[in-house]
Amino acid sequence: MSLEETILEWFSPPFDRNVRDAILLLKKEPKKLEDAFYTSLDFGTGGIRGIMGVGTNRINKYTLGKCTQGLSNFLKKKYSGEKIKAVVAYDCRNQSRNFAHDVADVLTANGIYCYLFSDLRPTPELSFCIRYLKANCGIVLTASHNPPEYNGYKVYGEDGGQLVPPDDILVIKEINDLKYNEILFNRNKKLLNYIDNEIDNEYHKIVLQEAQMNQKNQDELKVVFTPIHGTSITAIPQVLKKAGYKKIYTVKEQEKPDGNFSTVSSPNPEEKEALKMAVDLADKKNADIVIGTDPDADRLGIAIRDSKDDWYYLNGNQIMTVLTEYLLSKKKAIKQLNSKNFIASTIVSSPIIKIIANAYDIKHIYCLTGFKWIAKLIKDHPELEYVCGGEESFGFLVGNKVRDKDAISASLLTCELASELKSQNKSIYKYLINCYKKYGIYNERLKSITKEGKEGLEEIKSIMAKFRKNPPLQIAGINTIIVEDYSQRTILDLKSGKKESISLPKSDVLIFILEDKSRIGLRPSGTEPKIKFYFSVCDNYKPNVTWEKQQQILNKKIDLLLNDMIP
Numbered sequence: 168m169s170l171e172e173t174i175l176e177w178f179s180p181p182f183d184r185n186v187r188d189a190i191l192l193l194k195k196e197p198k199k200l201e202d203a204f205y206t207s208l209d210f211g212t213g214g215i216r217g218i219m220g221v222g223t224n225r226i227n228k229y230t231l232g233k234c235t236q237g238l239s240n241f242l243k244k245k246y247s248g249e250k251i252k253a254v255v256a257y258d259c260r261n262q263s264r265n266f267a268h269d270v271a272d273v274l275t276a277n278g279i280y281c282y283l284f285s286d287l288r289p290t291p292e293l294s295f296c297i298r299y300l301k302a303n304c305g306i307v308l309t310a311s312h313n314p315p316e317y318n319g320y321k322v323y324g325e326d327g328g329q330l331v332p333p334d335d336i337l338v339i340k341e342i343n344d345l346k347y348n349e350i351l352f353n354r355n356k357k358l359l360n361y362i363d364n365e366i367d368n369e370y371h372k373i374v375l376q377e378a379q380m381n382q383k384n385q386d387e388l389k390v391v392f393t394p395i396h397g398t399s400i401t402a403i404p405q406v407l408k409k410a411g412y413k414k415i416y417t418v419k420e421q422e423k424p425d426g427n428f429s430t431v432s433s434p435n436p437e438e439k440e441a442l443k444m445a446v447d448l449a450d451k452k453n454a455d456i457v458i459g460t461d462p463d464a465d466r467l468g469i470a471i472r473d474s475k476d477d478w479y480y481l482n483g484n485q486i487m488t489v490l491t492e493y494l495l496s497k498k499k500a501i502k503q504l505n506s507k508n509f510i511a512s513t514i515v516s517s518p519i520i521k522i523i524a525n526a527y528d529i530k531h532i533y534c535l536t537g538f539k540w541i542a543k544l545i546k547d548h549p550e551l552e553y554v555c556g557g558e559e560s561f562g563f564l565v566g567n568k569v570r571d572k573d574a575i576s577a578s579l580l581t582c583e584l585a586s587e588l589k590s591q592n593k594s595i596y597k598y599l600i601n602c603y604k605k606y607g608i609y610n611e612r613l614k615s616i617t618k619e620g621k622e623g624l625e626e627i628k629s630i631m632a633k634f635r636k637n638p639p640l641q642i643a644g645i646n647t648i649i650v651e652d653y654s655q656r657t658i659l660d661l662k663s664g665k666k667e668s669i670s671l672p673k674s675d676v677l678i679f680i681l682e683d684k685s686r687i688g689l690r691p692s693g694t695e696p697k698i699k700f701y702f703s704v705c706d707n708y709k710p711n712v713t714w715e716k717q718q719q720i721l722n723k724k725i726d727l728l729l730n731d732m733i734p
Contacts, residue, residue: 173204173223181348182229189221202620210339214329216310216319216694219262226318228269231308232350234320235270237342238304239277239351241334246303254282254300254362256293257308258398258463260318261426263287266308270320275358276351285361287424289398289464291564291573292370294327296362298568299369301325309463312435313695315427327570328542332672367401370575374406377566378579380497380587385411388586389454392578393418393445395434396425397462402575410579412586416452418444428462436461436468437561439480446470446478456585456595460574465538466561467574469581471595479596484517484611487557489595490577491520492602493584494555494565495527504529509548511541511556514653514671514678515688515701519602519609520557526606529554535653535674536690538562542570559611559701604708610721614700614729615692627691627698634677634689642681643727649680685724687732702728 168176178187193200203222208215208230215234219226242251253274257267267283274281282300284293290307297305303325310317322330322338330338390407392415394400400422407415420430421444428434431441436459445457449470457470457478469486473479481489491510498504509530512520524531530551534540538558545553545567557563562572565580585595603609618626638650640661650659653676656669676690688701702725709717 170201170204174200176347177204177221181350181352186221186229193221205621210330210335214319214321216313216317218316219318226266226320228266229347229350231266231269231320232273232352233345233347234322234342235273235306236277236350237345238306238322238338239274239279240341240345241338242279242303243277245334250280251278252280252282252300252302254284254293254296254302254305255307256284256288256290256296256305258290259287259396259424259426260308260310260462261315262318263308263426266318266320269352270306270308271359272352272354273350275355276353278355278358280358280360282360282362284366285363287398287401288367289402289573289575290321291465291569291571291575292366292402294323294569294571294573295370295373296366297323297325298327298570299366307463311463311694312433312437312461312466314433319694323570326542326546328546329537329539329571331539331543367405371402371406371409373566373568374402374573374576374579375409377568378576378583379410380580380583382583382587382590384590385582385586386413388412388456388582388589389414389416389449389452390582390585391416391418391445391449391452391454391457393421393442393457393459394464395431395436395441395459395461396421396423396428397434397460397464398424399460399464399574399578400424402464403458403460403578406575406579407582410582412582416448416454418448420444434462436466437483442468442470442480449478455589456582458578458581460578461561464574465572467563467577467581468561469595471585473596481595481599482611483557483559483561484519484609485599486561486577486581487512487516487559487563488519488523488602488609489584489599490563490565490580491523491555491557493598494580495523495529498554499527504554506530507551508554509544509551510554511544513537513540513558514651514676515690516557516559517609517611517703518684518686518705519606522606523602533671535671536676537693538564538572545570559613600714603714604710607705608708608717608721609703609705610718610725611701611703612722612725612729614702614733615695615697616700616733617695617697619696623696627696630698631675631677631689631691638677638679639732642679642685642687643724643731645681645683645685647679648682649678651676651678651680653677685728687728700729700732704728
């Protein structure tokens with residue numbers, strides 16, 4: 168179907184008059200009109216995500232309705248003859264509540280029993296709820312940390328993890344085979360059930376069970392918390408209080424849900440600016456630690472005090488490092504670790520996580536980027552016991568009761584570590600340095616390049632094709648020795664010319680490993696119009712050189728690699 172034919176289709180039922188009026192307005196801006204209709208939103212790392220508005224390439228009632236109708240058709244085939252149950256949640260974003268009700272309408276119109284949260288809730292709580300209610304699937308309306316104009320739709324299977332092959336492929340086929348006039352929007356009220364407090368209480372119990380280390384000095388720790396206008400306001404203060412924390416200071420200006428994220432330029436806790444108001448409050452309260460989450464509460468940002476009492480922002484790999492070390496040390500102390508335990512991290516995360524696992528004599532398993540792959544590991548290895556895992560993008564999960572990254576349990580575990588260290592007159596900053604003394608120094612950096620629109624997508628493809636066809640033999644004067652191409656599922660040794668197979672599923676990822684163990688990864692984002700470059704460098708800890716100086720040396724090394732890769 169041509170672009171003109173696609174646009175014309177949206178002038179007829181089932182599309183309403185508001186849609187037609189919006190298209191007529193867009194016709195005054197041909198470039199925006201083309202971008203809204205030139206393609207359809209594709210499932211990325213966990214569903215669809217995009218700008219809200221009219222068109223096949225936008226998040227709206229009809230694109231979400233088509234996804235939900237396709238999902239319903241898939242569920243009715245997979246669970247033929249059974250009572251099918253789904254759970255729907257949503258975050259603070261503009262239109263999320265309305266979209267959640269649209270999704271519930273389609274599910275119930277298809278005879279699927281729907282549990283709908285009565286108000287916004289964290290994404291990890293949805294993951295827990297699917298298993299708790301023995302539902303067949305779950306859906307959350309969220310665009311995570313994207314800008315205000317975005318929204319999204321993530322689908323979860325009966326295991327509580329996001330859809331993975333072959334189910335995601337089958338769902339996509341059902342969606343693609345549909346016409347918009349085949350969507351059923353007539354809600355069956357008898358099949359809709361609102362849920363809230365009961366699920367909250369059970370979820371909080373699980374978080375306490377998995378992440379509470381039974382410390383006795385929590386009431387001395389001063390914690391500043393910000394939900395950055397998002398869903399964690401419904402869980403983190405409550406969980407911390409149940410765990411015994413009394414000195415919790417919430418950033419008042421950011422505690423009210425707000426889809427415009429009016430106090431920040433981006434609601435992404437990976438960025439220092441998003442935690443600025445929290446850090447300012449922490450200075451006023453003389454707090455020990457700052458924690459902040461993204462809108463759907465699956466990502467956690469942390470600021471701690473360094474040796475000079477200045478604020479130090481942990482990156483995602485550092486969060487993973489200190490939490491993994493702490494959790495494993497506590498479990499080892501009470502003899503809860505054995506050869507059947509495993510931890511997980513993604514192929515673009517810090518290699519230090521595998522080294523930590525080796526030190527504790529437990530298994531480590533790599534997976535592709537996206538937490539759905541960690542959930543799949545838990546599901547695929549019932550003979551093993553998952554302890555924890557994470558990814559560089561500020562995601563961490565404690566225990567296997569939830570099957571997505573969980574900023575709620577990660578926040579509690581962080582506070583447990585901080586309170587224990589404070590009772591010993593120590594700090595998380597020194598704890599991190601001790602990890603580097605023990606395992607070697609690792610320093611990582613992510614560089615994202617945004618490429619908007621149709622031309623941007625083509626440019627991202629071109630960049631990946633260029634590096635794939637002609638991998639750099641040297642980067643910043645350091646020889647490349649290994650090329651890992653996850654789209655071809657091959658590992659090429661440039662010295663010997665030998666090729667090995669990669670056992671993981673295909674993915675558009677390239678990783679270059681250099682002679683000095685530096686690693687550079689490239690991948691297009693699955694949820695944003697970006698190409699991402701991941702840099703990782705390492706060295707042995709030098710006791711006669713200050714930690715700050717060693718950081719500077721590694722940062723300069725990343726600068727050289729980055730400038731050579733991205734002129």
